Amino acid sequence: MKHRGHEPFPLLFSDDDTDLDDVREALGAADAVEGLGSNVAATLSWAKSVTPPRSLAATWELLSSVAARDVAAARVLEPHLDALAILGEAAREGIDVDVDPGGSWGVFAAEGPGMRLEARREAGTWTLHGTKPWCSLAAHLDRALVTAWVDDERRQLFVLDLRDPAVTARTGPWHARGLAGVVSAPIDVDAAVAHPVGEPGWYLRRPGFAHGGVGVAACWWGGAMPLRDALREAAASERADQLSRTHLGRADTALWAARAVLRDTATAFGAGGSASEGLRAARARTVVADAVETTLAEAAHALGPLPLVADEAHARRVADLQIYLRQHHGERDVARIGADVATGAGAW
Template identity: 60%
Template sequence: MAPAALTLNPWRPSAESAAPAEAIDGLGTDVPATIEWAVRVGRDAPLPGSGRTVRLWELLANAARCDVAAARILEPHLDALAILDQAGGDGVDVAGALDDVGADHAASWGVFAAEGPGARLEASSHGSDGWRLDGTKPWCSLAGSLSHALVTAWVSPDARRLFAVPLGADGVTARSGPWFSRGLRQVVSAPVDFDAVRVVPIGEPGWYLSRPGFAWGGIGVAAAWWGGALPLQDSLGAAAARQGADQIAALSAGSADAVLWAARAVLAEAADAVDTGLGDEDAGTLAARARAVVADAVERVLTLADHALGPGPLTSDEDHARRVADLRIYVRQHHGERDLARLGRRVLP
């Protein structure tokens, strides 16, 4: 069966879910309003692996097409909902866990799973008193604005486990920086300190990283990168269509079209593969390939836009300048040559 097409049709969510992204005043710049929008979107968003993965990734791409920061806020919330759904499918009492951390349909979620030098978060069991978190977690986006998060913490020297955390609980301190980024400036990603914070485990040790859904979520991020580059392609096309435009302008527009078309085809095929079903190892390889292709395409379009359009829009067009800055930071979730080296090790005979 042929893969579903990634069509990027205008997104029209149901009336009870959310207004289209374009209708949200301050989308991407007003953080509370954007989080509220993301929560509404999450109530009806498709789940990965449900047969509608392509629609989920179209949703993320369309959000990024409207505003990159909005997609950066939406994506982890949707990822958290997918993780909780997958945990329920693997026998976790998700309803009970959510009740224990005070999360209802209005909860806003982050996913904090990064590690970094000089920061370590550890979880310890206290018998009938449950689990506690102590330490510091780096790269916690919008921890001071969200209500809840799924957080990985070390439970032994070589094993991590996922926990649901109420971010407003006593003992949680979300730092305001350092965050000097010019891109995604409002999506502050800074450390969070935990001091004997009561949390609830989601899945067994190692479950979060070993499930196929970990790879699926990584491709969803790539779909957002791709959508974020589409307005730059539009700008290149408009420049090439101007009277007096030279062949370089046409070349730039054609190059952007080709690489983004190829990335779209990869995303569509990946969505079909996710819905068909893949083992853990195959899912990881699929994600590594898809993210590499999309990241290369997006970085190529960013460079084409810089070269073909010159400094004008970067210095005098607020929307363009912010999109470029936001997208450059967002796509750095792909670790470039290091991720390609990991892919190479995966596919070695």
């Protein structure tokens, strides 16, 4: 992929020059990493060195620009920055978390059938017991923010040291062709000591929950932009016809609309105080997911099988995006939007 030195994408245009300088510095360091995205250890080492941007807009700028370089690299960076943002949010609310924020971080909040992670408190000490699914890179990370059940109805967030002998990271199953190195497998926890972050339910109630969800969408958007570039190159060739330009036009329009939604969402979140941030985030994620699905389809139809079998970077990008995009749950997420709107929530 061609990119312009260490410049970010013109996605959100942060007004804070210091933030943009931090983004450029992070991108410059990323461009110097050999095996960015494919070398997990080197990518994590770079991620730990990244200075988290202070504004949401600059954070999404960084994530989209990293995804344009390598989708897997963004998949590594995004939860690390999200964890640091959650810890910062807790500190601003006066929640005492006596944990060193150094090292590499993940966020493990998914649930799965037949698996349950429970928290128990004895003599003032919290311990975690059970199995947590979908723990990306657990075998490589230092710590994670993990949700666990404190009873049958409430979940609470905890800091878990993944290097604790009481934590076992499974190696699979993970047969994915996309994001092959970003293994997302269960962890088994046998009475590991954990530190609570907030009260039960705080993790889901906090404003940053919606913000983090759209940060993932910014990764999707940036990851799709090189496919638009490939379509543009095909449409500009001497052999181009109306069909190749139609494919480009569809992808370009979809990604342009998604960019506008991301910018609008960053502005709205920056203003704060909205009771419908969750719905806004769900709408934004859906718009971006649809745009990336459209781009993947247009690239497949316009470019045919050749780049999928002969261009390693293109083939890996497509496979990585197809897996990463499944963090959006398709029609189920759209149905939740419809349910909120049907009950009168989320006026435009």
